[in-house]
Every structure is written in C-alpha cells, then in structure tokens.
Amino acid sequence: MAEGQSKAKAGKNALKQQLHDKFASDPALANVKFRVNKGVVTLIGKVDSADEVARAKELAMSVDGVKSVRNRLKVASTSAAAGSGINPSEAGRPLLVMPSQDYNRLSDADAGALIAYTKSLPATAGEGAVIRFPFLIKALYAAGVVPDAAELIDHTLPPAAPVPVGATVEHGNYVANMCIGCHGPGLGGGKIPGGPPEWPAASNLTAGQGSALARYESSEKLRAMFRTGKRPDGSAVSKVMPFQSLRVLNDTDVDALYAYLKTVAPRVAGSR
Numbered sequence: 426m427a428e429g430q431s432k433a434k435a436g437k438n439a440l441k442q443q444l445h446d447k448f449a450s451d452p453a454l455a456n457v458k459f460r461v462n463k464g465v466v467t468l469i470g471k472v473d474s475a476d477e478v479a480r481a482k483e484l485a486m487s488v489d490g491v492k493s494v495r496n497r498l499k500v501a502s503t504s505a506a507a508g509s510g511i512n513p514s515e516a517g518r519p520l521l522v523m524p525s526q527d528y529n530r531l532s533d534a535d536a537g538a539l540i541a542y543t544k545s546l547p548a549t550a551g552e553g554a555v556i557r558f559p560f561l562i563k564a565l566y567a568a569g570v571v572p573d574a575a576e577l578i579d580h581t582l583p584p585a586a587p588v589p590v591g592a593t594v595e596h597g598n599y600v601a602n603m604c605i606g607c608h609g610p611g612l613g614g615g616k617i618p619g620g621p622p623e624w625p626a627a628s629n630l631t632a633g634q635g636s637a638l639a640r641y642e643s644s645e646k647l648r649a650m651f652r653t654g655k656r657p658d659g660s661a662v663s664k665v666m667p668f669q670s671l672r673v674l675n676d677t678d679v680d681a682l683y684a685y686l687k688t689v690a691p692r693v694a695g696s697r
C-alpha cells in the first residue's frame with residue numbers, strides 16, 4: 426500500500442517534470458503552472474491569447490501519461506478574449522457566457538449582443554439585461570452548475586451559426602441549450618454532475634421510458650409549470666429547476682422549446 430502510494434507520487438512528479446520541460450520550450454507558455462492528479466492535469470496561470478490557451482492544452486495532451494487536461498488558463502489581456510469566455514478587462518475573470526463548451530455555444534449575433542451590452546453598461550447599472558440568456562446563465566452559475574466557461578470551452582470551434590428567433594424547432598434547439606447542463610446532452614435526465622447529493626435527479630425530457638414530458642400535453646402546460654413551479658396535477662417541482670429564470674422565458678421561446686422537445690430522440694430516464 427505505502428509502496429503503491431510512493432510509486433504513484435514518483436509517477437506524478439515525473440509527469441510534472443515532463444510538463445515543465447515541454448512548456449519551458451515555448452516562451453509564451455513558460456509561466457503556466459500545473460496540478461496533476463491521477464493523470465489529470467490542471468493548467469493554471471495567465472497567457473496572452475485564446476490561441477495560447479488552446480496551444481497549452483494541446484501541448485499538455487501530447488505528454489505521455491496525461492489522461493485529460495482541465496484548462497484553467499486565463500487570458501491576461503487582449504481583444505481575442507471575448508469569444509473565449511474570458512474577460513480581458515478584469516484580470517482574466519471568466520465571462521458568464523456559456524454554461525459549457527459543448528452545450529451552450531452562443532451564435533455570433535448573440536455573443537455580439539452580449540459584448541455590446543456589457544460594454545454599454547454604465548458603472549452603476551446592475552439590472553435590466555436586454556440580451557436573452559444571461560439571467561439563466563447567472564442563475565446556473567450561482568447554483569454552481571456552471572463551471573467557468575473559459576475552463577470548458579473548446580477554443581478551436583467556430584462560433585455557432587445564428588438562429589432566427591421564432592416558434593421553430595431550430596430555435597427551440599437553441600433555447601434547449603439552457604437545459605442540457607442539468608437534463609443531459611440527450612435530455613434523458615439523471616443525476617446532475619456537480620450538484621449537491623440532496624438534489625433530485627433531473628427528469629427525462631424525451632418521450633422515452635420514464636418521460637416527464639408526457640405530463641405536458643401542450644406548450645401552455647409547460648409554460649404554466651415554468652411560471653408556477655407546479656406540475657399539471659398541482660404538485661411542486663423541486664426548486665433545483667431554475668424557476669426564477671424559466672419564469673421569464675417568453676412565449677415564443679417556450680413554444681419553440683416545446684416543439685423541439687417533441688422531436689428529441691427518446692431516451693430512458695437517467696441516461697442524460
């Protein structure tokens with residue numbers, strides 16, 4: 426046992442050394458720091474651009490024995506940062522743009538609106554976001570469901586294509602980005618990653634076995650639940666559902682969302 430532990434420690438130090446050596450050869454990345462735990466490497470520190478963030482990840486992945494990389498690098502300053510979830514003006518504090526790299530990719534138009542909005546904020550303003558997602562994202566962020574976007578975003582992906590707003594499946598698919606953090610990428614529901622143990626599993630939003638969607642025969646019923654926090658039978662849905670945000674979704678968004686949910690491939694409850 427003790428021997429196993431010291432072996433693991435030696436392996437960890439060897440891995441750290443290899444990482445240091447690799448990174449030392451790239452001046453832009455020479456100040457990156459590492460944490461290593463069972464082959465999972467966390468990158469910490471500041472670099473100058475989103476490109477360097479991406480390059481650091483690739484470099485770390487190229488080291489033998491690295492299983493995965495958690496990228497917590499921040500961009501110290503520069504313009505390229507906005508689309509990468511990093512706020513250049515506040516010493517690399519991550520922007521609350523996206524719940525995650527793979528499930529909420531804002532289109533350029535919405536990202537542009539978000540940037541324009543943040544830029545337009547007078548020093549005293551606190552309330553009154555005009556753009557469409559931040560309220561929800563803030564709620565998720567506060568609930569601890571949303572990790573810092575910068576850590577998760579795939580910095581190499583192109584921006585999502587703009588989606589016209591309307592009661593369409595396409596727009597519903599876009600709105601449903603708000604749900605996948607909890608209900609899963611396939612919307613099959615299940616234990617919420619990162620949530621406290623006492624949280625109930627998120628429900629199955631597909632038509633598959635154990636579907637909760639089956640209770641909602643129309644988008645009006647879904648909307649009523651969003652606004653009241655109650656199921657059609659009057660019982661209360663867990664407050665883990667971010668009702669303070671869902672309540673203010675407009676009718677078009679809910680209609681679109683409902684139309685989209687109806688098209689999602691059936692999954693068994695709990696399969697995320």
Ligand code: HEC
Pocket residue numbers: 565568570600601603604605606607608617624625626627628630637638640656657661662663664665666667671682
């Ligand atoms: C912060 C996590 C979270 C987010 C975000 C979230 N949900 Fe949920 N949702 C839950 C949890 C947890 C439950 C289970 C509640 C319970 O069992 O009382 C649930 C339950 C539901 C239910 C079933 C209610 C019932 O009748 O029992 C529906 C429908 C639903 N969510 C739809 C959505 C949609 C659509 C979105 C996105 C617009 C969404 N949720 C976003 C956590 C979340």
